[in-house]
Amino acid sequence: MKTPTYLFSADAPKGKIFDAAVEDMDALAKDGWVDNPAKIGKPVEKAPEKKAQAAKSEDESLGERDLLAIFNAEPTRLTKPELVELGKANGAKMLMVNWKEDTLIKKVREAIDGNN
Numbered sequence: 001m002k003t004p005t006y007l008f009s010a011d012a013p014k015g016k017i018f019d020a021a022v023e024d025m026d027a028l029a030k031d032g033w034v035d036n037p038a039k040i041g042k043p044v045e046k047a048p049e050k051k052a053q054a055a056k057s058e059d060e061s062l063g064e065r066d067l068l069a070i071f072n073a074e075p076t077r078l079t080k081p082e083l084v085e086l087g088k089a090n091g092a093k094m095l096m097v098n099w100k101e102d103t104l105i106k107k108v109r110e111a112i113d114g115n116n
Contacts, residue, residue, distance in 0.1 A: 003074050006113070007033040010040050025073065035072040036065075064089045068112070075105045087111045 005025065008015045009032045020028065034040055067086040070077050078086070083104040084095045092111035095104060 005035075005072055006109075007035060007072075008037040008040055009033045013037055013040060035069055071108065071112075075108070076101065080104060083108050 003020070005018050005020060006015050007018055007028060011032075015037070018024075018028065018033075032040075064086065067078065067082055067089075071083075071086055075083070080097045080099075080101060083101070084097055087095045087104070087108040090108070090111040091114075092107055095107055099107075
């Protein structure tokens, strides 16, 4: 399944949207594309392979970096509380867990892109 994903590279530090399947993401990573401009030129980390819920135990929470990686790969994998946490960590001032998932994803993307 193809998912629109925003990636960055040394040649495109402001980013570019790719409509790529998960399998294509490894090839993009090998070509230097990363999910955060701060990672440009740093060693490539493997993207999360399992859902966020499977990646953590009940008493652990994911860090902002992990949430961002999952969000960039497939935002619908995050729970509403995780979307709110990620949005607030990226400067979104008002996000509510009771909002629709699509609205939260849009607002979090705007916060990450600096358009909030």
